[in-house]
Amino acid sequence: MAEGTGGSANRSIQAQVIAEMRGRIISGEIDPGDPLSELALAEEFGVSRTPVREALKQLQTEGLVEIRPRVGTFVTTPSRREITELFEMKELLEGAAARLLAQRGRVPEIDRLQENLREADAAVARDDHERYAELVGEFHDLLITGADNHKLEAHYRTLMNQLAYSRLVKTSLSQPGRPLQSDREHHLVVELIVEKDGDSAEQVMREHVRASRRALMAGLPTPGSQSSTGTAGA
Amino acid sequence: MAEGTGGSANRSIQAQVIAEMRGRIISGEIDPGDPLSELALAEEFGVSRTPVREALKQLQTEGLVEIRPRVGTFVTTPSRREITELFEMKELLEGAAARLLAQRGRVPEIDRLQENLREADAAVARDDHERYAELVGEFHDLLITGADNHKLEAHYRTLMNQLAYSRLVKTSLSQPGRPLQSDREHHLVVELIVEKDGDSAEQVMREHVRASRRALMAGLPTPGSQSSTGTAGA
């Protein structure tokens, strides 16, 4: 379920379309609410409507687009409630991943996490938000893969895609002092994992997710006043 | 994402096919490993191959079937490892649901849980495994819906479908003394929820899932020796 981002070369046409469209949506290249025409996409990719149609269908089950029968296909616009729910799930899964990783003992992912922290320290020190955002993504990624539970990973990736999380990270890190605080929390989590203290690692990781959510919400523009979908607000 | 089991009447053709096939797979009407031919299904349902094909594609993203390109479509056969992972996720999500429900305070689902327990007590008392299995399903269902997190619910249902859990419940309850023990654990969980003790509710719920998993594994026939797919055991 929900293949990773890789594999867009020799796969079938529809697999390429899926990968391409997924990338565009989670990167923000196309905005939530935007309509997606089967015909237009088919012409753009130089294929027929059939593979495009099936690709959109899969993206629907992944929660990235919404197909309104006989009307059209649109990029999903998560409601405020859905965002809250997604963060609740993120907290849950990442907390569990931290605990599972702690239980596994010494595995390569832990080394890579520590290496990640070293680079992150440097990025924070020189105030390089761009690079730090990348490292944050890699940190959470290592945590999940380190849990060594493929189902957990698959569900996590689905969630992150729905959140278009890569876009949000930069917002939350734009809050003053947030990168430094975030970095410290990462350090603490890894420390607890190394000590094999799964319970504490989970607890701290969950608190970290809540903190990052608060930072994100604080950085969002006028929460709830503007309902514009980006195309043409009423 | 992943619509519930309801709604198979006035929806589109492919929605009906999806619901029907999903039902057959999770009920065990068709066995893991069985091949599914687009053409055969299309003829059976009296439709063309297109909606069948799209339905199978969605079932693939739900993890119920596996489409091997140019080869065929087959009902997924969960490996032993996958089953372990699925139970890990089940423990995680149901534990979280218990905690969330406890935090919500007095909601209708709690009343229904208590009513469920009364019926379950009666079923256990008269050794009615069939009815108790139903009530167990309803119990876990109430717990999840009571958490009031639609994402949690959607992911949970996907997991349960992959496990074909409804079939497994009966196996685990066939272990001597398991129904009584299970019923007691349910009581304890609800008690903690009513007391709004979310942490303990989560902990006990997770332990309950682990216990049910142990009971299930103990009841499975020769774990790992026979690789028969069930179609024609030697």
Place this chain on the structure above:
DNA sequence: CTACGGTCTCTGCCATGCAAGAGAGTGATG
């Protein structure tokens, strides 16, 4: 009897055409 090569059928994959529903735009009417 065993091992190998070719063919043959079955599978999903994609392209195309037609039909039906939804919505916008336009015209007439009060």
Place this chain on the structure above:
DNA sequence: CATCACTCTCTTGCATGGCAGAGACCGTAG
């Protein structure tokens, strides 16, 4: 000027047909 009804176009839904790859089966050679 406002409102309603109609048509017209756009969208997706479904049916159908040709195509290419993978695997099974059979015939043949050693």
